Amino acid sequence: MISFREATKVFGSGPDAVRAVDSVTLDVGEGEIFGVIGYSGAGKSTLVRLVNALETVTSGQVVVDGHDVTTLGESELRQLRASIGMVFQQFNLMKSRTVAGNVAYPLKVARWPKERRKQRVAELLDFVGLADKARTYPGQLSGGQKQRVGIARALATSPKILLADEATSALDPDTTQDVLALLKRVNRELGVTVVVITHEMDVIRSIAQRVAVMEHGKVVEHGRVYDVFAAPRERATRRFVGTALRDRPTPEVLERLRHRHPGRMVTVGVRDGQGSGTDLTATLRRHGVDGSIVFGGITEIDERPFGSLTVELAGDEESIDALIAELRRTADVHDLGTREHPRNDPSAVVAGDEQPSSPDAPGISGAGGADEIAGPATGLSAGSATGLGTPPERSSGGFQ
Amino acid sequence: MNSDWSTLAPILLESLRETLYMVSVTLLISGALGLLMGVLLYATRRGNLLENAAIFTVLNIAVNIVRPIPFIIFITAVGPLTLMTIGTTIGNEAVIFAMSIMASFITARIVEQNLVATDPGVIEAARAVGASRLRIILTVLIPESLAPLVLGYTFLLIGIIDMSALAGYIGGGGLGDFAIVYGYQRFNWEVTFVTVVVIVVLVQLAQVLGNWLARKALHR
Ligand SMILES: Nc1ncnc2c1ncn2[C@@H]1O[C@H](COP(=O)(O)OP(=O)(O)O)[C@@H](O)[C@H]1O
Ligand SMILES: [Mg+2]
Numbered sequence: 001m002i003s004f005r006e007a008t009k010v011f012g013s014g015p016d017a018v019r020a021v022d023s024v025t026l027d028v029g030e031g032e033i034f035g036v037i038g039y040s041g042a043g044k045s046t047l048v049r050l051v052n053a054l055e056t057v058t059s060g061q062v063v064v065d066g067h068d069v070t071t072l073g074e075s076e077l078r079q080l081r082a083s084i085g086m087v088f089q090q091f092n093l094m095k096s097r098t099v100a101g102n103v104a105y106p107l108k109v110a111r112w113p114k115e116r117r118k119q120r121v122a123e124l125l126d127f128v129g130l131a132d133k134a135r136t137y138p139g140q141l142s143g144g145q146k147q148r149v150g151i152a153r154a155l156a157t158s159p160k161i162l163l164a165d166e167a168t169s170a171l172d173p174d175t176t177q178d179v180l181a182l183l184k185r186v187n188r189e190l191g192v193t194v195v196v197i198t199h200e201m202d203v204i205r206s207i208a209q210r211v212a213v214m215e216h217g218k219v220v221e222h223g224r225v226y227d228v229f230a231a232p233r234e235r236a237t238r239r240f241v242g243t244a245l246r247d248r249p250t251p252e253v254l255e256r257l258r259h260r261h262p263g264r265m266v267t268v269g270v271r272d273g274q275g276s277g278t279d280l281t282a283t284l285r286r287h288g289v290d291g292s293i294v295f296g297g298i299t300e301i302d303e304r305p306f307g308s309l310t311v312e313l314a315g316d317e318e319s320i321d322a323l324i325a326e327l328r329r330t331a332d333v334h335d336l337g338t339r340e341h342p343r344n345d346p347s348a349v350v351a352g353d354e355q356p357s358s359p360d361a362p363g364i365s366g367a368g369g370a371d372e373i374a375g376p377a378t379g380l381s382a383g384s385a386t387g388l389g390t391p392p393e394r395s396s397g398g399f400q
Numbered sequence: 401m402n403s404d405w406s407t408l409a410p411i412l413l414e415s416l417r418e419t420l421y422m423v424s425v426t427l428l429i430s431g432a433l434g435l436l437m438g439v440l441l442y443a444t445r446r447g448n449l450l451e452n453a454a455i456f457t458v459l460n461i462a463v464n465i466v467r468p469i470p471f472i473i474f475i476t477a478v479g480p481l482t483l484m485t486i487g488t489t490i491g492n493e494a495v496i497f498a499m500s501i502m503a504s505f506i507t508a509r510i511v512e513q514n515l516v517a518t519d520p521g522v523i524e525a526a527r528a529v530g531a532s533r534l535r536i537i538l539t540v541l542i543p544e545s546l547a548p549l550v551l552g553y554t555f556l557l558i559g560i561i562d563m564s565a566l567a568g569y570i571g572g573g574g575l576g577d578f579a580i581v582y583g584y585q586r587f588n589w590e591v592t593f594v595t596v597v598v599i600v601v602l603v604q605l606a607q608v609l610g611n612w613l614a615r616k617a618l619h620r
Contacts, residue, residue: 052528082530092521095619096543105539106529137619157529 001161001193002028002051006060009046009217020046022217023060028210030160033187033194035208035225037201037240043217044197048163051195052084053077065160082110085154085192089166091146093138099125099149100134106156124152128182144175151182155190162186165197180207201244205229205301213237226302230271247297247307254336254344261294261312262339264320268311269332272304279330280309287323289315310336403590408582415578416598422496422564422574427557429500434507434556437463439537441508442515449523449533449541459508466505471563474502475570490571498570499563506559510552514545547617554610558603565599575599 009021020043028034036044049055050062053069062069064080072080093102100121107117125131128148138146147167154162164183168176184207187194196208204211204225212222213236221234229245232238248267249257257265268280284291291311298307313320327333337343437459443449444456469477475498479489482497518541526540542549565576575595583592 054524054527078530078532080530081528084528086525086528088521088525090519090521092519092525094522094525094540094544096546096617105526105531108539109526109529109531109535139619153525153529 001030001065002026002195003063004047004050004060005063007047007050007057007062008059009043009050009055010058019217021050021057024217024219026212026219026222028193028195030193031187031191032210033184033196033208035204035211036195036197036214037199037204037211038214038236039199042214044199044214045165046217047214048165048195048197051161051163052081052086054081082106082157083159083161085151085157085159085162087147087150087154087162087164087167089169091138091143091150091170093146093149093153095138097137098134099130099136099138099141102138102149103152103156106153110157120156124155127155128152142175143171144178147171147175147179148182151179151186155186155192158190160193162192162194163197164194166199167196168203169198169200176203177206183207201240204240205244205299209302213240224302226272226304226306229301229306245297245299245307247295247299247309249295249310253295257294257310258339258342261292264313264317264338265294265336266311266313266324266327267296267308267334267336268327269308269334270298270305271332272306280311280327283323283326284313287315287319287326289313289319289323308332403588408591411582412575412578412594412598415573415575415595418492418567418572419561419564419574419576419602422492422499422567422572423557423560425496426499426503426560426564427553429496430503430507430556430560431553433500433504435511435542437504437508438511438515439541441512442541443533443537449536463505463508466502467509469502471499471502472566472569474498475566492567492572492574494570495564495567495572499560502563503556503560507552507556510556511549514548514552515541517548518544547614550610550614550617554606554614557606557610561599561603561606 004024004026006023006025007021008019008023011018011020022043024047036047038044046055050057050069051064053062053072057070060070064084067076067080069077069080094105097105103121103124104117107120112120121134122131125134128151130145130148130152133141133145133149138149141149147170150167151162162183167183168179171179180203183194183196186192187207194207196203198204208225210223211225211228212219213228213234214220215234215236221228221232221237228237229241232241280291291313293309294312296307296309296311298305298309300306313323315323324333324335335343440450440455441459441463444452444459446453446456466474475495478498478501481501482489482494486493486497488494522544523536523540526536531539564572564574565579567574568577568580575598579592579595582588583590583595
C-alpha cells in the first residue's frame with residue numbers, strides 16, 4: 001500500500017542541514033495497522049508527511065497505492081491527498097465551523113453535491129458517536145470528542161489510508177483508549193490501512209500489528225510488534241518496550257521483593273503458546289511446590305498474551321530445582337535465587353535493556369549498577385560476585 | 401458664547417453626512433485593497449502557501465514606506481497622483497483618494513498581523529484533504545481569523561474617521577472642517593466641543609459594533 005524506497009528528506013542546506021528522514025526503506029501492507037515509534041525529533045512526522053506529499057522527498061521514492069508520489073504534479077497531488085485521511089495531535093479543527101461543517105469540508109473540496117454531503121456527514125458522525133454534536137462548535141468539545149471529529153473528517157471521502165500523527169498524545173489515558181478503539185474499528189470495519197505515529201509504546205502495543213522504530217531519521221528496527229516486544233534488538237527499542245511493559249522487576253523493586261520474600265524467586269515469561277498461568281500452577285502441583293505470585297503482569301500484544309510472572313517458591317530445594325528445570329523446557333525462566341543466595345540474572349532484572357550474551361554470566365557492574373548494590377539494609381551483599389549487568393535505565397519503575 | 405444652533409445644526413448634520421460618506425467609501429476601498437495586500441503579504445512570506453520573495457519584498461517595503469508618513473503630509477504629497485486619477489486635487493473625492501491609499505497600506509499590515517496568528521495546523525489539515533491554495537485562503541485562512549480581522553477593521557474605521565478630520569486642508573468637508581471653520585476660526589469653543597462629542601459618539605458606536613461582531617465570529 002505504501003512503499004518507501006531509500007526515502008530521504010533533508011531540511012535546509014550546508015552545515016545546518018537536518019536529515020529528518022534518512023534513507024528509509026519500508027513497506028506498509030494493505031489493511032494493516034502499522035506503527036511508527038520514536039522520540040521527539042526522530043523524523044516520524046516528516047516520514048508520514050511524505051506519504052501525502054505535504055513534504056516532498058529530497059531523494060528516493062514513495063509509492064502510495066501504485067502511484068509514485070514523487071513524480072506527481074500539484075493537481076494530481078491534491079487528488080492523492082483527498083484519498084488519504086490524516087489525523088493530528090492537536091486535532092486541527094476549524095473553529096469557525098461547526099462539527100458538521102468540519103466533517104463536510106473535505107466533501108466540499110471533492111465537490112460532493114449538498115444532499116449527499118449532508119447524508120455522508122450524518123453517517124460519519126454516527127460512526128464516531130457524535131451524531132448529537134453536529135451543530136456544536138469545536139470550542140465546546142472535549143479533547144476526545146475533537147479527535148473523533150478529526151477522525152470523521154479524515155474518513156469523509158472514504159480514503160484507503162489513514163495517517164494518525166500522535167493522534168492520542170494530547171489525550172488522557174481513558175480517552176486514548178477510546179480513540180485507539182475507534183482507529184481499530186476504522187481498520188476492521190472499513191478496511192482502511194492505518195499508519196499510527198507515536199512516542200508511546202503502549203499505543204503500538206494496543207493496536208499495531210507491525211512497527212518501525214525511528215531514531216535520527218532512520219528506521220533502526222522493524223517487524224511484527226509481537227516479535228519486537230519479545231526480542232527487541234536496538235537500545236531505543238528496548239527502552240520503548242521497557243516503558244510499555246513493567247512486568248519485570250527493576251533492581252529497586254527486586255531489592256524490596258527480597259526484603260519481603262526471602263525464598264527462591266523465579267521470573268517466568270508468558271508468551272503466546274508457551275507458559276501461561278495455568279501451566280505454571282499445574283507444574284507447581286506436580287512437583288509439590290507452593291508458589292505465590294509476587295510481581296508481574298500479562299498483557300496483550302497484537303491480541304496475543306505477553307508478559308511475565310515473578311513467583312516465590314516454597315518447598316524442598318530438590319523439588320524446586322526439578323520444577324525450574326521443567327519450566328525451562330517450555331518457557332523463559334529467570335532464576336533470581338533467594339535472599340541468602342541471590343542470583344541477579346541481569347536479563348531478568350532490567351527488562352528490555354542491554355544484556356550480556358550469556359544470561360547467567362556474572363555481570364560487570366557499571367557505575368549505576370554499583371550504586372544499586374551499595375545501598376544499605378538490603379539483602380544484597382556488596383561483595384557479591386554477581387553484579388547488575390548494566391546500569392539501570394530507569395531510576396524509578398516497577399509495577400504501576 | 402453666542403452660537404446660533406438653528407443655522408449651525410443643519411451645517412453640522414451636513415458635515416456629519418459628508419464625514420460618513422468619505423469614511424464609508426474609504427473603508428470599502430481600503431478594506432478590500434488592504435485585505436488583498438494583507439493576504440498577499442502573509443501568504444507570500446517564506447514557508448507560507450504562496451511563497452514568493454519578490455512580491456513579499458515589494459509589498460513589505462511599500463507598506464513600511466507609506467505607513468509612517470503623517471497623513472497631513474501624505475495628502476499633499478500624493479497630489480499629482482490624485483490629479484491624474486480624480487481630475488482635481490481638492491474636494492471630498494480627492495480626500496477619499498488619498499485616504500484610501502493610506503488606509504489600504506495600514507489595513508495590509510493589520511490583516512497580515514492577524515493572519516499570522518492562524519493555527520498552521522488548520523491550514524495543514526486543509527492541505528491534507530486536497531484543498532487548493534486559493535481555496536484554503538478563502539475558506540480557511542480568512543474565516544478562521546475573522547474575529548481578530550473584525551477588530552482590526554474596527555481599528556481601521558476609527559483611524560479613517562481620524563484622518564477624515566484633515567479633509568478641510570484640501571477643500572474637503574466633514575466634521576473636522578466644520579469644527580475648524582465654525583469653531584476654531586471663530587473662537588467658538590462650544591461648536592468645537594459639540595463636534596468633538598459627535599465624533600466621540602461615532603467612534604464609540606463603531607467600537608461597540610465591532611466588538612459585538614467579533615464576539616459573534618468567535619463561536620466560543
Ligand atoms: N519544516 C521543517 N524545517 C526544518 N526542519 C524541520 C522541519 N520539519 C521538521 N524538521 C526537523 O526534522 C527533524 C524531524 O522532525 P519531525 O519529523 O517533526 O520529528 P518527530 O515527528 O519524530 O518529532 C527535527 O529535527 C525537526 O527539527
Ligand atoms: Mg511529530
